[in-house]
Amino acid sequence: MDRFTTPNRRAFMAGAGASALVASSLPARAQNFPTRPIMLVVPFAAGGSTDIVARLVGAKMAESLGQQVVIENRAGAGGNVGSTAVARAAPDGYTILMGTISTHALNPAILKVVTFDPIKDFTPISLLAVVPNVMVVHPSFPAKTVQEVIKVLKDNPGKYSYASSGVGTPLHLSGELFKSLGGVSMNHVPYRGAGPALNDVVAGAVPIMFDNLPSSAQFIRSGQLRAIGVTTKERVPSFPEIPTIAEGGLAGYETYTWNALFGPANMPRAVVERLNAEANKALTDPNVKQRLNDVSAVIVGSTPEALGEHVKVEFAKWGPIAKASGAALE
Structure with a gap:
């Protein structure tokens, strides 16, 4: 005999119908995205490199999206405060993160209390630049x-x-x-x-x-x-007169950072693709390119999949280095 009672069957069917309705409405919502301002969280104080890249790219994205991209600086715990806020936000594309090597490769290795998984809790959008x-x-x-x-x-x-x-x-x-x-x-x-x-x-x-x-x-x-x-292996084009630290006498010295856009996990694919397209388009703008080139930021503009793989590689590379440093974040 069927183990579902009539009320349970009805509840099950109603739930399934509601889920199907929600799923079928996602593409339509994504096609209309965005219908209101987007919050781009910078998990550091204003004035730093991450903030500069966010404001440059965000302003240009806003022109194409037809909605404001509002920069919100949420500093604290080496970028962990702002990153955690985005990881816990609704995955609708209206709250996104300007992530870095800190938020997605270093912090998870040195946090005393890990508040997010850098791979599972975010949707990769685009690797913007290596700095x-x-x-x-x-x-x-x-x-x-x-x-x-x-x-x-x-x-x-x-x-x-x-x-x-x-x-x-x-x-x-x-x-x-x-x-x-x-x-x-x-x-x-x-x-x-x-x-x-x-x-x-x-x-x-x-x-x-x-x-x-x-x-x-x-x-x-x-x-x-x-x-x-x-700190890079080679001199940078905008300051060719500045030697690398390695050639100055510390062989093997190399550090860098990068900036990338992420959203919360499970964002609709169409929304991810829209944000990816507009972010990568912003990087082709002559003014944005010039501003980033002036400071020797290497412009990338990747697919979401490429950014996902990049995070995995960086986490594997820098995690042990971060732990060996003895650094610890509350």
């Missing part, structure tokens, strides 16, 4: 080269500090890698984002910083900061 980092010092700091910095630090152990965008971020780990390879001592001063950290370095409150090149570029050009070396 070099740079070691900068205040002009009053008595060194102009990597070797001179190492000598000053060795001669004055514990005297000098370096700023970063937060514990466990690529900028923090850039400093820790420099300390390890150079055999030097520096005090780490974490901030709630690259913007506030950079402001204090420009003001001379902290003498050293490892920063994303896009946010430091204007200060390097104006002479308000002195560039010691870029």
Whole structure:
């Protein structure tokens, strides 16, 4: 005999019908997407590299989408606060994240309490750009080269500090890698984002910083900061005169960051495709390209699938490095 009673059967059929109705309405909703402003969460303070890329790309996307792309800075815990908020948001495309190597490769390895899975809890949209980092010092700091910095630090152990965008971020780990390879001592001063950290370095409150090149570029050009070396394997086109830290004497030194768009898990495919198309289109805009090229950000513009694979590779690569650093986030 059938084990469903009549009320249960009716409830089951009603539920199935409702699910089918919801499923059938998703493509129609996606075709009309968006019908209201989109919130793009930047999980760091305003003024840093991630914020710069978000505002450039977001403004251009808004033109094509016909709706505002509102930037919301939700700083805290090395990007974890804003990332967690997006992971828990409705998967309708109206709340998206400007993710980075911190949010999707480093933080999951050093968080004391893991609040999201970087792979399962997000829908990849597009890898926008790969960004070099740079070691900068205040002009009053008595060194102009990597070797001179190492000598000053060795001669004055514990005297000098370096700023970063937060514990466990690529900028923090850039400093820790420099300390390890150079055999030097520096005090780490974490901030709630690259913007506030950079402001204090420009003001001379902290003498050293490892920063994303896009946010430091204007200060390097104006002479308000002195560039010691870029952190990538090769020199960057916009500052060909700046040597790499590796060629300055620390063989094997390499760090970088990247910016990518993510949404909550289980977003409708049509919405993902629309956001992907508009984000990649924004990267072809002459003004956006020029602004990013000026700071040597390598423009990518990927498929959602390519970004998904990129996150898996980066997590496998940087997770062990992050854990070995001893960094820990609450």
